Amino acid sequence: MCNFFILLIRIKLILISIISILDHIMSKDFNQLSPRAxxxxxxxxxxxxxxxxxxxxLKLFPQAKLTIGPPIEDGFYYDFDVKKSFTPKDLKIIEKEMRKIINKNTEFIEHEVTxxxxxxxxxxxxxxLEILDSISDNExxxxxSHSDGNFEDLCRGGHIKKTGEIKAFKLMSSAGAYWRGNEKRPMLQRIYGTAWESKESLEKYINKREEAIKRDHRKLGxxxxxxFFDELAPASPYFLPNGTIILNQLYKYLRELYKKYEYKEVVTPQIFDTELWKISGHYSNYSENMYFIQQDEKEHGVKPMNCPGAALLYKSKSHSYRDLPLRLADFGRLHRYERSGVTHGLTRVRTFTQxxxxxxxxxxxxxxEIKSFLEMLSESYKTFQFNKLRFTLSTRPEKKVGNEKIWDNAETILKNVLDEFSSEYSIEDGEGAFYGPKIDVFVPDAIGREWQLGTVQLDFSLxxxxxxxxxxxDGSRVNCVVIHRAMLGSMERFLGVLIEHLAGAFPLWLTPLQTIIIPIADRHINYCKSINLKLKDSGIRSEVDESNDRMNAKIRNAQIKKIPYMIIIGDNEIKKESISVRTRSKNDSNINSITNLIEKLNEEINLRSI
RNA sequence: GCCUCAGUGGCGCAGUGGCUAGCGCAGCCGAUUUGUAAUCGGCAGGUCGUCGGUUCGAAUCCGACCUGGGGCUCCA
Structure with a gap:
């Protein structure tokens, strides 16, 4: 009996190794394909x-109605019209059923029909039927079909040969999704899955995802x-001292750029009489996103954008062509009511600063002006080493102000600048603002979701x-043109994306605590303090770890907090009046004098190197 | 707003109708004074998101609401 089981196990092991060899051969073929193939x-x-x-x-839930099931990045989904929603347990059962179908290894057969x-x-x-109606006569x-004709689906095509080719897949999640992406149409149940040419690729993908989740800015924050966030101010971040240091460093950097690119900074009010929002058009176009306050029997709106305030500021005196271009920067705090369910950590909030x-x-x-802005933008994004930028040009929407000629002209200007700027971009037809076309910059977060950061928009309406x-x-009075622009976009969103981009390991110039001094024993504390004083005098954000922990624990804590430089002090250092430096990346550091360290730190800070 | 899942000390979690709600980390106190990623011991901290219902009895079951997560829609 025992031998029989051993035999069974052996057979199983042999089968597994045959499968993995086949898998290997398959993936070798795959690896020889061109990227496009x-x-x-x-x-x-x-x-x-x-x-x-x-x-x-369909087998498990026969009443379900099929809709569409396209491939997407890293996987696929299928939308079903079904009464119940799918639980994680259901997904497991469905996955099992799928394996049965795959094991039968039947052919995918496409055939044309009338x-x-x-x-x-x-x-x-x-x-x-609706899909059929949308297919034109010349298509x-x-x-x-597969499973020997037991399953058939209306489908444009593009399949593998046999179900057995599906070697590595996993159902990931289920979610509601509107039919045809329209919130007025029925909500379907969507199942997301991932599929790869080999088990290794699947595993690699899942590991990568898990790593990315660790970089989630909400966790690192x-x-x-x-x-942090608190339910008494939903979707409104509180910045703790550490986060505030980072924000302030960003502001400092921006103000330096503003000096270089000749901007002037202004401060404008927070709350305006509704009258202003009526003039600007926000009252009729944007009020569902605004907060209103009743005071002195008057209605007031909290600003969701800075532009109307900027317009009033411009009007506060008369201007000559000699004043232009006038670049006015405004770090005003904005409030926008966002529908529940759309907010997301720092990247989609209800109050923020641009x-x-x-x-x-x-x-x-x-x-x-637009060219110079794009230059400043690319200079700053380089500083943060954002390399996966995506530019879009959004053109005239259906609802718009201004005549076709103005739009033609504006779109051409933006297009020419983008072409000259030599960055790749895509055109989003009809996605422009009602008051003008725009260029947007998108950057992905840790798991690949893209967020709009920078934007530059022409405005004919204001x-x-x-x-x-x-x-x-010639003495005539002429309307000026207004260009709205934000480089990092919302500071909150930018910080969120930046945290994920850097996995929380901020460069020296941004990091809250730049150096931590670790005494090996209490008798070293005084020396540590004198070192700390020197660092602080040179403007370095530094602390002495006076806790009761052992040195090893202090180093571990510093590593976890991602502090760039650890200075370790023991008897040897005191005897030689030197320091011992450890970096968070454990790169060897030959620096052993405080003067040299300060020099190096300042250089790194000034260069804003990453 | 819609679909769905979740909410237990500061953080990460355990606890599926029945003793005083546990554990780890962090915190505080004490001991230890250590050479490059966690020293040991003790103490304190929770009306289990909120409100209501079912029940002899609710963190646990039901309902509503709030907040958060994953999506959809939206995003000047």
Missing amino acids: KQTYLDNLRHSTAHVLAEAV RTEAKLSVKNNSYK KITLC KDLELF DDAHIFCTTDQIAP PERFNLEYTAQ
Whole structure:
């Protein structure tokens, strides 16, 4: 009996090794493909896995209606119209069912059908019928089947050969999603999954995801005591001393750039009579996102944007063409009511500060101003080593102010600047603001979700609504052009993305505590204090760890807090009047004198190196 | 706003109807004075998100609300 089990186990082991060898051969083939062919194969694989998912769901929940199941980055999803929602337990059961289908290793067969045949095959499914209606007459209509014809789905195509090719997949999560992405249409149940050409790739992906989750700014914000949230002010961050140091360093940096790029900074009010929001158009276009306050029998609006205030400030005196371009920076705090369910850590909040500025200029100055802004932006993003930037150009929406000619002109200017700027960008048709076209900059967070940071927008509406004029050379009164621009965007959002980008290990110039001095024994504390004094005198943020811990524990604590430099002091250092330096990255440091260290620290800070 | 999951000391978690709600870290006190990622011992800290209901009895079951997470929608 015992021998029999051993035999069984051996057979199983042999089978497993055969499978892994096959897997290896498969992935070797895959690795020889061109990057483009790789992507096509993965798309086909993922889309095919979605088909298998659909069959499994139908088997377990026969009343479910199929809708769509496309491949997405790293995986796929399938939307079902089904009464119940899927629990994590359901996902496990579905996954099991999928494995059964995969083990049968049946072929995916695509075949073309007539519209009538297609309609007949999906006659009870209003979603598929709607899809059919959206397919034009000159397009092919195809059905795809697998499991020897036991499962069939209306589908554009792009599959792998057999279900057995699906070697490595996992259902990740379920969520509600509106049909056709429209919140007025029914909510479907979506299942997200991931699929890869080999088990190794799947594992790699899952590990990478887990690592990324560790960099979540909400977790690091707590661990490093940067900020917190409280339910009495939902979606409104409190910045703790550590987080505030970082923010202030960012402001300091921005003000240096403003000096270089010739901006002037102003401060404007927080709350305005509703009258202002009526003039600016916010009252009719943006009031559902605004906070209102009733006072002295008057309605007031808390500012969601700085521009109307900036307009009033511009109007406070008369301007000549000689004043332009006038670049006014405003770090005003904004409040926007965001619907519950859309807020997200620091990256989507209800109160925030932008590194906002308004540039009042002539038409001729638009192009050079935008170019100069993009230069400043790229200079600053380089400082943070953001290398995965994505630029978009958003063009005229349906609801807009200004005539077609003005828009043509504005869009052309932005396009030319972007072309000259030689960065890749995509055009988002109809996504511009009602008052003008814009360029946006997107940066991904740890798990790849993109956040809009920088933005530059032309505005034809504001000068008209507020009558923002200047006196031209010929003495005539001309409306100026307003350019809204934010470089880092919202400081809160920027910090959130930055934390994830750096995994909480801030460069020396930003980090809350730059050096920590660790005495090995209490008798070393006085010497540590004298070192600390020297560092602080040179403007370094430094502390002595006087806790009762052992040196090892102090080093560990400093590592966890990601403090860039640890200075360790024992008998040897005191005897030689030197210091011993350890960096958080454990790079060897030959520095053994405090003077040299201070010099090096200041250099690193001034260069803002990462 | 919609779908869904969750909420237990500062943080991370255990506890699925029945003794006084546990554990680790952090904190405080004491001992220890140590050479490059955790020294030992003790103490203190929670009306289990809020309100209501079911029950002899609720952290645990039900409902509403609040807050947060994952999505969808939205995002001047």
